[in-house]
Amino acid sequence: MQADIKEQILSIINLRLLTILLPAVVLSILAGWIMYALGYPAMVYGEVALILKTLMHLLLAVWSAFKAILLGIVVFGLLLVFLSPVLIVLRELRKQRNLPSNASSLAASSSTAVETRP
Secondary structure, three states: OHHHHHHHHHHHHHHHHHHHHHHHHHHHHHHHHHHHHHOOHHHHHHHHHHHHHHHHHHHHHHHHHHHHHHHHHHHHHHHHHHHHHHHHHHHHHHHHHHHHHHHHHHHHHHHHHHHHOO
16 A cells, blocks of 8 residues: 555656656757757757756755655664564553453353353
8 A cells, every 4th residue: 555655656756857857858958959050059068068967956856865765764664673572562461451351251251151051
């Protein structure tokens, strides 16, 4: 279930990034062609550098998101490791509290069953 939710979130994030990045890259390429056709090759190099910087920042954002996910997994694992003994002890205490009540109810039901027999 959580894996499906993560996949949906990642697909939404990827779609949003594509909807932002794709038009910007297409516009930059078109602007570069127009500038090159008009005789401004220095501006074309600037546009190429701008595209590369944009892709670099996108890659850094994806890497940061990946690191954040890994950090979340590590923190969740550490919490699970440190809290699982406490949870196990609490579960055992709950079982011990429930045993006397269950035993008394079983004894009462067995005694009534014996009394009802002729």
